[in-house]
Amino acid sequence: MYFFNVISLLGGLALFLYGMRLMGNSLKEGQSGTLKVIMGKVTDNPVKAFLLGLLVTAVIQSSTATIVITSGLVAAGIISLNQSLGIIVGANVGTTVTGQIIRLLDVNGDSFILRLFQPSTLAPIALIIGIIFIMFIKLKKSDNIGNIAVGFGILFTGLLNMTAAVSGLKESGIIDALFLGLGNKPVLGYIVGAGVAFTLQSSSATIGILQAISMAGDIPFKVAYVIILGVYLGDCVTTAIVCSIGAKSDSKRVGLVNIMYNLAKTLLVIVVVFIIHKMGLLNNLWDMRMTSGTIANTNTVFNLACAIIMLPFMKLLGNTSRKIIKDKVMPGGKYDDKIAGLNPVFFNTPAIAFGGCYDCLDAMIHASNDNIEKSISLVRKFDEKIFDELNEEEENIDHLTDCVDTYLVNLSPHVKEDIHVRIMTEYHRVVKEFERLGDHAVNIAEDAKELFDNETVFSEQALSELDIAFDLTKKILNYTIIGFERRDIEAAKHIEPLEEVMDDLTNTLHDNHLARLREGNCSVRAGIVFLDILANMERIADICSNIGIAIIARIKPETAELAHTYTSSLHQGGDSDFNEEYIAAHTEYFGRLSGDIVE
Structure with a gap:
């Protein structure tokens, strides 16, 4: 009997994770065209940067995505490491919004309004709305809106399945024994939270699972809070790994700062909770059964309080990251700042990835145009210096071509939307054409040199x-x-x-x-x-x-x-x-x- 409960639990988990991913990716896809512009305008004011990080994460439902995008923008030189610090803190607070949405599991009552907001009602409504947008409404953004709604519906369907499965398992005593054991071994609870978050690559998903289990299992505060703290570590390690893929030093520092911030946040919460508990102020809360809502609130309070306390000290973490990760001394290329925008971390947000491609292509067509004008001037009056500059620029154009071409090939599996497919097709076509323009500039310059050499x-x-x-x-x-x-x-x-x-x-x-x-x-x-x-x-x-x-x-x-x-x-x-x-x-x-x- 319990075997089928486990199957139902895992099936519910699969639905929950897929729904969360579908909704998050659709939200991100719908907004990614403006994310680069908005985040690129962040100022040195840490409060504004914090609010920006919070808002963006609340919209796209992923702190990892926000921090990875920030890492890419830092690598491209669009924002500085110091400007990214406030965004990192804001992203950690913004990710708690998902838990506040999931707390709808706590809604009970027989009135029409309350029943309307219960997940058992919201899930089918969202699915109906989503399928209408996908199948019957043919607007530019209808598929995207439909996917958001369907993702929302699948997410709550998965949560309801998990809750029902946990209720069945509760009769076996397994759930109660598990959390009783974790209550006596807080370090184990911390490791469990970190391990699950690292495996799922999402703090929101891990907290959501904890909220679903709380509907049927007796999870006391002393267990829930250490699991939540473990989640912070597991998620930030995943983020740091993604930030380090093909990244420059400052980009890696963004991931490192996020780890240091979450470790400091964890230490701060542990110290404060320990002191308050020893003072006897948590006696009523310590063994209290947590609900979906109280788990969401605990997560939000921890993050918001730590953000307020630590935001003024984030530059210290930034400076520490510079000491740990040294700058690589490498010969600089003329278009390194453009090439830095071709960052693999943007593959899951094609609109931003195409922005990096556009910057390189724009540099290419201007470089080719300048070379053509130089070659024309050489026909009238040959100048060895201009000839050498032209050939040096041609090497830069060839390098840009190789970088953009390789990036587009690697980006192509991530391109799904029709508009992005059309952009991909255009860029694939023009990148070689821009290079060929430069080749013909060299041909004309060599003709001019032949005239000069032979008088x-x-x-x-x-x-x-x-x-x-x-x-x-x-x-x-x-x-x-x-x-x-x-x-x-x-x-x-x-x-x-x-x-x-x-x-x-x-x-x-x-x-x-x-x-x-x-x-x-x-x-x-x-x-x-x-x-x-x-x-x-x-x-x-x-x-x-x-x-x-x-x-x-x-x-x-x-x-x-x-x-x-x-x-x-x-x-x-x-x-x-x-x-x-x-x-x-x-x-x-x-x-x-x-x-x-x-x-």
């Missing part, structure tokens, strides 16, 4: 024609950068007609130069270099066209699937806006050519 010069006519192509290239690149940075579909639409004009222009300039070669107005060596520069200009425009289509495809996914059809219809005159801009640009750039154009 070869272009005619003024050739230079004048190249200037026209260069100006058109710069305009195409400008629209490409605006389109990517602002997610501006209108800017992206400007690229394709200009790319078509570039095709026409390079063909015409190609013919012009062949005419000059035939007439002996240009050397063969200069002619080869000229045509190679034109080919690179044309390829840059083609790459920008690919980037523009990727930008448009994020907003209009069907464009990606029919990219060839889309561009073909534009080039065949199927779009009036395209035609109008093509004609205007064609008139402008061909109008600047000299009168001896070869048609």
Whole structure:
């Protein structure tokens, strides 16, 4: 008989943990797009940082997630270690909100209002609401809202199953014997709390299980409080391990500060409880049977009181962490601050992970654009210093490409939402295109060096024609950068007609130069270099066209699937806006050519 009670207990635990995870992940997913912005604005005021940590944790239902996100932001240089200290304290208080929700298990009564707030009623209501949002409401956030409600319902269904199973086991005397033994061995209770929290990787879940058991088992205060203290240790060790994955020194210090804070908090509570108990002020409470509500209140009071006492001394813990974890002396790279944002701790919050990718990609496209402008200047006047700077920057671009590409591959299993899938697709496409822009800048720079090394010069006519192509290239690149940075579909639409004009222009300039070669107005060596520069200009425009289509495809996914059809219809005159801009640009750039154009 008791075998089936154990099965029911474990099944209830599974439902509870899954519901908690589903609700927490959905809450986090729904808010993660703004978390980085909000947390990045934290000031040096520890009270504001504390309130921020409390609020964020209350929303996403996970102190571990809040502290891990904070660790990543510290690693990326968005906030400092000192600024993170208040957030850590606030996160430890914010996680108690879950227990206050679970205390609804204590609600009893026959009135309509009281019955409405009983878990046995709330659970099915939440499940009904959730399934309606998931199956019948087709809004942008409906699936997310539905998952939150379903998670809430599953959570309480699991709690009710555990409570019923524990009631059955109570008859065997196992539960009472267990807690009687823990009451006589507080260290064992502390270890049990730490072990369960470490295994489940959640203090909220462990406290929730304790609350469910309290509904049927006689858990005295002297047992509950040591288990709660053990939970603090188990959870913070898990958090520290996650914070240390691929992390910089300051990021690891965030996890260490959280451990030191929880150890100090535990010691403080033990000392205060011991003194008060010896004074006889806890005699009535010491052996009192705890309910779901009193467990939640005990957890909240412990955390809130310790936060108030210890918040002014958090800088001391920060300084101690610096002494324990030394800075690694490593040669600094130009874009290390950007690359630091590609932190694996953000994998479970893709919106923030994509923010780190965006910062790197934005740096890449600007670096490639700057290199193209430098290469253009070298054609007119070669400078060895600029040439070396350009090649050094190209190595930086290649390094950024490798980092972003690897990060996106590792992030992809965590990407579920449709909007995130589209962002992933766009970033996978553009990262290689940005690198190729830099490659063509190097090609043009090497052409310029070849001219310089061989003392070869272009005619003024050739230079004048190249200037026209260069100006058109710069305009195409400008629209490409605006389109990517602002997610501006209108800017992206400007690229394709200009790319078509570039095709026409390079063909015409190609013919012009062949005419000059035939007439002996240009050397063969200069002619080869000229045509190679034109080919690179044309390829840059083609790459920008690919980037523009990727930008448009994020907003209009069907464009990606029919990219060839889309561009073909534009080039065949199927779009009036395209035609109008093509004609205007064609008139402008061909109008600047000299009168001896070869048609």
